Amino acid sequence: MVTLECESTGSRPRAIMTWWKGSQKIQSGNEIISDNGNLTLSTLSFVPTPEDHGKKFTCTAENPSLSNSLIEDSRTITVH
Numbered sequence: 087m088v089t090l091e092c093e094s095t096g097s098r099p100r101a102i103m104t105w106w107k108g109s110q111k112i113q114s115g116n117e118i119i120s121d122n123g124n125l126t127l128s129t130l131s132f133v134p135t136p137e138d139h140g141k142k143f144t145c146t147a148e149n150p151s152l153s154n155s156l157i158e159d160s161r162t163i164t165v166h
Contacts, residue, residue: 089131090115090161092145095124097155101147103128108141139165 092115094101100123105112115130128145142162149155 087131088134088163089129090143090145092128092130092147092159094126094128094147094157097126097147097149098123099149099151100126102150104146104148105130106144106146107138134163134165136165138163 090105092103092105094103100119103114103117103126105115105128112130115128118127118129119125126147130143130145140162142160144158144160146156146158148157
């Protein structure tokens with residue numbers, strides 16, 4: 087099992103979190119939002135397959151009220 091985490095802080099309204107495998111949008115992870123709404127944590131858990139070897143998984147966070155607010159972080163996974 088692989089678990090990837092993505093965190094966004096300070097967005098008002100809260101950021102919209104999206105997960106990508108390469109250029110393919112994938113099912114969103116589980117989200118936890120802090121009581122004060124200042125932090126959003128998205129967790130993506132999956133069992134990798136040999137086809138996932140070398141794939142780039144990207145999390146994007148975007149404030150829906152601001153144009154050009156998209157930020158992202160990526161990880162490339164190795165499957166043995």
